[in-house]
Amino acid sequence: MASGQVEPEDLVHVLSPKHRPEDELRAVCNSTGQEDAFYLCDVDDIVRKMALWRRLLPRVRPHYAVKCNSSRVVLNTLAALGAGFDCASKGEIEEVLSLGVDPGRIIFAQPTKPAGHIRYAAGRGLDLATFDNEEELYKIRALHPKCRLVLRIRSDAENAKFCLGVKFGCDAVREAPRLLRTARDLGLQVVGVSFHVGSGCREEEAYSRAIRTARHVFDVAAGLGIQSMKLLDIGGGYPGERDDEPVILKMADAINTSLAAHFPSADVDVISEPGLYFVASAFTLAANVHSKREVRNDFGDLEGVMYYINDGVYGSFFDTLLQRHFVGRPLQDPGDAPLVRSSVWGPTCDGVDKLEEDVLLPLLELGSWMVYRSMGAYTIALCGTFNGVPVPKVHAVASAETWLLLKERAPFTDAHFTPSLASGRRHTSASLVEPPRRLGLSLQAPTQAGDAM
Numbered sequence: 254m255a256s257g258q259v260e261p262e263d264l265v266h267v268l269s270p271k272h273r274p275e276d277e278l279r280a281v282c283n284s285t286g287q288e289d290a291f292y293l294c295d296v297d298d299i300v301r302k303m304a305l306w307r308r309l310l311p312r313v314r315p316h317y318a319v320k321c322n323s324s325r326v327v328l329n330t331l332a333a334l335g336a337g338f339d340c341a342s343k344g345e346i347e348e349v350l351s352l353g354v355d356p357g358r359i360i361f362a363q364p365t366k367p368a369g370h371i372r373y374a375a376g377r378g379l380d381l382a383t384f385d386n387e388e389e390l391y392k393i394r395a396l397h398p399k400c401r402l403v404l405r406i407r408s409d410a411e412n413a414k415f416c417l418g419v420k421f422g423c424d425a426v427r428e429a430p431r432l433l434r435t436a437r438d439l440g441l442q443v444v445g446v447s448f449h450v451g452s453g454c455r456e457e458e459a460y461s462r463a464i465r466t467a468r469h470v471f472d473v474a475a476g477l478g479i480q481s482m483k484l485l486d487i488g489g490g491y492p493g494e495r496d497d498e499p500v501i502l503k504m505a506d507a508i509n510t511s512l513a514a515h516f517p518s519a520d521v522d523v524i525s526e527p528g529l530y531f532v533a534s535a536f537t538l539a540a541n542v543h544s545k546r547e548v549r550n551d552f553g554d555l556e557g558v559m560y561y562i563n564d565g566v567y568g569s570f571f572d573t574l575l576q577r578h579f580v581g582r583p584l585q586d587p588g589d590a591p592l593v594r595s596s597v598w599g600p601t602c603d604g605v606d607k608l609e610e611d612v613l614l615p616l617l618e619l620g621s622w623m624v625y626r627s628m629g630a631y632t633i634a635l636c637g638t639f640n641g642v643p644v645p646k647v648h649a650v651a652s653a654e655t656w657l658l659l660k661e662r663a664p665f666t667d668a669h670f671t672p673s674l675a676s677g678r679r680h681t682s683a684s685l686v687e688p689p690r691r692l693g694l695s696l697q698a699p700t701q702a703g704d705a706m
């Protein structure tokens with residue numbers, strides 16, 4: 254995007270060294286006229302996650318799963334850091350290509366694609382896609398015969414929040430040989446195997462099992478005379494909340510060990526499709542208490558308070574309907590204020606629009622703010638506008654270090670960066686030229702994620 258054409262939503266607010274993202278959150282909440290719910294996105298957190306990924310899993314090139322959170326600042330940041338992208342639809346492909354990302358950095362990771370989306374991918378030079386069924390092979394032969402195909406197999410974690418295997422992935426023993434044979438006989442090129450163990454996985458062994466099964470499928474393909482197998486895609490599922498790093502360390506260990514055992518040759522490229530890992534902890538939601546209702550017994554004693562905030566299950570909290578629990582806290586530190594039994598409700602007229610039940614909160618004034626952390630994954634992406642409730646806007650912040658790291662990497666330009674509200678106007682002067690040491694990333698341009706494919 255040319256300098257001067259940056260939309261307000263695409264701006265990144267640069268903090269001075271003495272300010273933190275929390276200061277910016279308060280500054281936005283306290284700014285004149287601010288009533289709508291909004292997200293604070295900490296860009297440093299995404300940069301840190303990429304540095305951690307590259308340190309722990311140097312062989313595995315991440316392709317960010319766009320569906321998880323397609324906010325422009327997330328896509329810009331990951332594109333600037335050299336990530337690849339997992340797109341599941343024409344719309345997601347369009348969005349990523351609009352950033353100037355090369356189609357070679359994208360995998361169309363949706364085993365059941367509408368014909369128009371396949372045609373679009375073919376027309377834009379995107380030639381890597383997953384499949385798990387025969388019909389898809391016939392569709393692809395008709396619409397995009399040069400597409401390189403990745404066979405998605407099913408291998409479910411025993412402990413994951415959301416199982417995807419119920420919908421996608423063929424059986425590696427019963428179905429994979431037949432599908433490989435059909436692809437070969439249709440003259441299609443199968444280049445690899447993918448899996449997704451389930452979103453929010455807590456079981457590192459799930460990756461070891463799946464990698465072992467993928468090895469089996471590679472061997473079956475070799476037995477069928479298929480020489481083109483060069484890609485292993487270990488999917489998503491990695492948790493991404495603030496305290497999840499120990500789980501990630503164990504997963505990385507398990508993955509590295511399994512790759513060394515089953516795919517020791519560098520001839521096989523390894524990619525992944527993390528979604529929530531990159532974004533969960535980077536986003537904090539602030540929602541405004543616009544109404545409340547006191548619940549009293551027959552004697553007039555206060556039994557509880559119902560608070561109504563301006564984001565709910567038809568917005569960022571959709572996953573409440575899937576038994577995910579969200580825990581908020583008031584922005585204002587309650588100190589020693591007495592706590593009262595409370596419930597927190599969303600803004601629509603629907604009775605299921607309830608976010609928290611039977612929680613202890615201090616008495617909150619109308620206009621005060623509730624804050625929800627680790628809200629980056631499958632929240633804003635699932636927001637609707639039922640009852641005319643707007644989708645919360647994203648207010649992005651970065652440290653000066655991150656600003657220096659990103660400001661000259663496409664798709665960012667200088668025009669994307671502006672002083673933060675908390676820090677005032679002066680600190681983004683050219684005098685700030687310290688190299689970005691703390692985040693552990695070099696300024697060297699990363700290798701293109703699509704290079705080796």
Ligand code: PLP
Nearest residue numbers: 318452453489490526527528529
């Ligand atoms: N890849 C595919 C094919 C998916 O369906 C998903 C999530 O639905 C992801 C990657 C991202 O998964 P996660 O956010 O759990 O990392």
